[in-house]
Amino acid sequence: MLEIRDVYKTFNPGTINEKMALRGVSLKLEDGDFCTVIGGNGAGNSTMLNSVAGTWPVDNGMILIDGHDVSGLPEHKRAHYLGRVFQDPRMGTVSDMGIDENLAIAARRGKFRGLAWGVTKAEREEYREMLKEFDLGLEDRMTAKVGLLSGGQRQAITLLMATIKKPRVLLLDEHTAALDPKTAAKVLELSDKIISEHKLTALMVTHNMNDAITHGNRLIMMNDGKIILDIKGEEKKKLTVEALLAKFKEISGSNLSNDRMLLEK
Amino acid sequence: MDSLLSYFSSLNPMTFVSQLPGNIAQGIIWGLMALGVFITFRLLNFADLTVDGSFATGGAVTAVMIINGVPAWAAALTALAAGILAGLVTGFLHTVMQIPDILSGILTQIALYSINLNIMQKANLPISYRNYDLTLSASDIPKAIVTGLVFAAAIIALMYWFFGTEMGSTIRSTGSNPDMSKAQGININTAKVLALALSNGMVALSGSLFSQYQGFADVNMGRGAIVIGLAAVIIGMVIGDAIFRKKSNFIIKLLFVVVGGILYYIAMGIVLWLKMPTDDTKLFTAVIVALFLAVPNLKEMSKNSFKRTAKKNKRLAAQGAITVDLGGSAAQEEKPAAEEKNTKKKADVKKQTTSLKKSVNDQKNVNKSVNNKKPYKKPKNKGGRH
DSSP: OEEEEEEEEEESTTSTTOEEEEEEEEEEEOTTOEEEEEEOTTSSHHHHHHHHHTSSOOSEEEEEETTEEOTTSOHHHHTTTEEEEOSSTTTSSOTTSBHHHHHHHHHTTTSOOOSSBSSOHHHHHHHHHHHHHHTSSGGGOTTSBGGGSOHHHHHHHHHHHHHHSOOSEEEEESTTTTSOHHHHHHHHHHHHHHHHHTTOOEEEEOSOHHHHHHSSSEEEEEETTEEEEEEEHHHHHHOOHHHHHHHHHHHHSSOOOOHHHHHTO | OHHHHHHHHHOOHHHHHHHHHHHHHHHHHHHHHHHHHHIIIIIIOOOOTTHHHHHHHHHHHHHHHHHTTOOHHHHHHHHHHHHHHHHHHHHHHHHTSOOOHHHHHHHHHHHHHHHHHHHHSSSEEEOOTTTSOOSOOTTSHHHHHHHHHHHHHHHHHHHHHHTTBHHHHHHHHHHHOHHHHHHTTOOHHHHHHHHHHHHHHHHHHHHHHHHHHHTEEETTTTTTHHHHHHHHHHHHHHHHHHHHGGGOOHHHHHHHHHHHHHHHHHHHHHHHHTTOOGGGHHHHHHHHHHHHHHHHHHHHHHHSOHHHHHHHHHHHHHHTSSOOOSSOSTTGGGOOHHHHHHHHHHHTGGGOOHHHHHHHHHHHHHHHHHHOOOOOOOOSSOTTOO
């Protein structure tokens, strides 16, 4: 269970670049909730995810995971509870290390890393089986350097890394935005499968309205550092892009001015 | 002409050959130092300039201890510990005090100069093999080479093991991708401090061996050590890659760092043999390092440059294979594929299909979101909050 309680964050306070990125965001996800997050550039979607991940401390408010306040934990300690996939495929994996080594690093998330071997034979077999299910031909290239793989393959590996140890919350930050449409669809399908198989609690930021509507059981829309729309259950199932746009207009009193989102519907 | 002839006739190949074993012994000792530099420079991606100081610290600690009757092996171990301490200081400056990597190294290095003087109480301390029982010495070069090789083998084996462990992996992943490392629960500050400590420990150990080899410790013995270390790492890397290509693995890379150290000292031997002034050796070192650093990039550039493309197109145009007249409508049919795409795009903008459209839209959006932020009315209610 994840709870974001009245979180505020201002970047570069006191300078001309001051930006109030989060203005009192509150959100509560139950176990197994798969919530998509939509909003224009600078609306605060990714900032909200980063506040959960602990990229920086929040100014005000609390982040609770399973009822524990994690707001005071630095990023690497919070990683214990989280699985993360980034927008940039290069960001989630170590290029200079093999597929097996990358997965092994992720498998030790939250554990003390001592002087035992970084990756064992038994583990490698285990990973091979997991990758087989992905059907990307990666199972035969276990020791290949990740830097040699395509963006889609790297993103698939990052996804596996994020979920190899069941995280309390999975954070997907526009993880298909940098991929071509076909690969993006495949990675998204993979995400869906993993989330439902392991009954994960997930937050997914996307700029694609259709994806936001068709995936998950809940949708929130952000604008200007706040959550302005929260749709779940039956209402979410019936949602259409047009209805979403109309709702936005009704609440904010203006048209959704983000062409990227509009064009991607 | 005469002077040139007399210069060449004065060069005796035998002097070079007789110097060779000494060069190799020195190369191995500096190769150990370069293995330390390899940890920070290649694995951690951290240009650590502490080594100029910690190399001399190793020598200073060793000389003082040996003079005070401590056995050479114990002195070498203490030097290792002193180096580790130096690395910890740089690590502290960088991680806790948030000072950029190069600067924190320089600060420790300059501080160590005074500390080394304090350790030795003077600028130079002789430890002759005649008076003390040393691990290795220039008086017995075959033994020095064997001892050096034993140390090199042991350290390479230890490094191979350590960087294969979970803890060693944290250093490698931190150097390559700190963001990912944090997301996977790795404390990158710990990893950095650990790597710096290990690296400088090895550098100080090498300094200890070198002071014993040359029979004295000097406060300036570490000057330019980082450049020699880099030279060894880079020469080793370029040559190792050239020989093994894609088959190269971690242990070969480590081996070739030491080989790089040896090659560097053989090159220095050649320079001295050619009777070039010793004052210029540092200049020569800098040139070598610059060349080897540039080799991989120059190679890439030769394969992949605008000039090359221009030349190729000119050649093709001369053969009549392509037309480079952009405005000409007569040449329409002969236009290469890329240009055809362009004209099509202009013709039917509305019919653009997904992939093309996407990239264009993304571009537009970036521009718009920067220039064109519409002031947006605040919602009256706190919609969506709960």
